[in-house]
Amino acid sequence: MDSQTIITLLIVGIVISKTLIGVLIYFLIRKNRLLKSKQLKLTAANTALNEQAQRIRHYNEELKIAENFKTKVLSIASHDLRAPFASVEVLLTINDISLIDKEDLSLIFTNLKKQVARSRAMLEEVLLWTDSQLRDKLENTETCNIIDQINGILEMYSIEIQKSKMLVLNNVEQDFSVNIHKEIFCFVIRNVISNAIKYGRTGGKIQILLTDNKIDQWELTIINDGDELSPEVLYNLNFVNSWERKKAENKNGAGLGISLCRDLLKRINGSLCFENRSSEGVSVKLIFPINV
Numbered sequence: 001m002d003s004q005t006i007i008t009l010l011i012v013g014i015v016i017s018k019t020l021i022g023v024l025i026y027f028l029i030r031k032n033r034l035l036k037s038k039q040l041k042l043t044a045a046n047t048a049l050n051e052q053a054q055r056i057r058h059y060n061e062e063l064k065i066a067e068n069f070k071t072k073v074l075s076i077a078s079h080d081l082r083a084p085f086a087s088v089e090v091l092l093t094i095n096d097i098s099l100i101d102k103e104d105l106s107l108i109f110t111n112l113k114k115q116v117a118r119s120r121a122m123l124e125e126v127l128l129w130t131d132s133q134l135r136d137k138l139e140n141t142e143t144c145n146i147i148d149q150i151n152g153i154l155e156m157y158s159i160e161i162q163k164s165k166m167l168v169l170n171n172v173e174q175d176f177s178v179n180i181h182k183e184i185f186c187f188v189i190r191n192v193i194s195n196a197i198k199y200g201r202t203g204g205k206i207q208i209l210l211t212d213n214k215i216d217q218w219e220l221t222i223i224n225d226g227d228e229l230s231p232e233v234l235y236n237l238n239f240v241n242s243w244e245r246k247k248a249e250n251k252n253g254a255g256l257g258i259s260l261c262r263d264l265l266k267r268i269n270g271s272l273c274f275e276n277r278s279s280e281g282v283s284v285k286l287i288f289p290i291n292v
Contacts, residue, residue, distance in 0.1 A: 084115040124187075126260075141291050143179050146220075147172045150208060153190050160197050167205040176210060178218060179291040184264045188272070191257035192222050192284050199282070200224035217270075217289050225281035229274065237274045 091108065094100065100108075150170055154161070161168060196206045204225040212219040229237070237258060258272075265271055269289045277283050 084112060084119050087112045087115055141179050141181050143177055144182050144185065145175075145177045146210075147174055147176065149182070149186055150189060153186060153193055156190070157193060157197055164197060164200065165203045166197065166200060168208070169205060170208045172208060172210045172220070176213075178288070180288060181268050184268055185288065188261045188265060188286060189220075189222075191261050192272075192286065195258065196222055196224035196226075196284075200226040204281075211285070215290070217287055220286045220288070221283050222286070223277060223280055223283040227281070228276040229282055234274055234276065 087108070091112075147170065150172060154168060154170070193206070200206060207221075207223040209221045209223070210218070211221045262272055265286075265288075271287045273285045273287075275283050275285065
């Protein structure tokens with residue numbers, strides 16, 4: 001075999017080997033791309049699974065909180081709703097009511113009246129909260145004149161306001177009307193005003209202010225000039241459970257209303273916030289959505 005043939009064979013061998021190497025490189029690159037594509041898909045799937053797992057954990061936490069809240073609602077409500085029946089049972093065990101002194105009888109019926117009123121309010125609150133939990137959306141809104149609704153609630157507490165010698169300053173404009181879930185609005189205002197009377201000082205004042213009116217929401221602030229709240233109580237009212245304040249201060253009532261208010265406001269994209277105001281007392285800022 002002459003040298004020319006050898007050179008030719010070498011060249012052919014080199015070309016064939018380079019071709020094979022090129023083919024191998026092509027398949028390796030293609031395989032690498034496929035592997036990278038699968039890796040990206042696996043990464044995306046893993047990310048989606050992690051997000052799903054986080055959502056599931058979040059839902060589980062919400063379910064636990066909701067279950068705990070529901071248990072507290074039912075336990076407190078059942079306790080309060082039993083009170084009037086216990087008082088009536090005591091009356092029924094008395095053989096002759098006429099033998100009771102007029103003052104004692106008046107005191108018994110006064111306490112019974114308070115228990116019935118408190119139990120009825122508690123029943124209405126729990127029913128409203130339960131109804132909100134059974135609905136996906138709370139759409140039964142209506143146009144309400146806000147000052148009319150507030151004045152109606154203040155009339156309900158006129159006796160308590162007179163006994164406490166409080167001055168109520170309602171500075172909401174006469175013609176301010178909004179489209180809102182009326183029952184929830186009245187429920188929230190009733191609870192906040194009730195607390196303002198309960199925790200305000202005798203001879204003090206309660207201010208009701210329309211503090212802001214934006215395109216998508218409006219704010220109402222209710223201020224009572226009672227004692228400022230400790231940081232712990234303030235945190236509990238805003239972020240934990242309102243009944244902790246009742247336990248700490250040994251006040252009457254279920255202490256459940258503000259927690260229900262917070263939950264119901266959340267359902268309509270609203271919120272509430274307690275704040276200490278230097279030299280003014282305690283304020284509750286209520287934020288309501290503007291429904292078109």
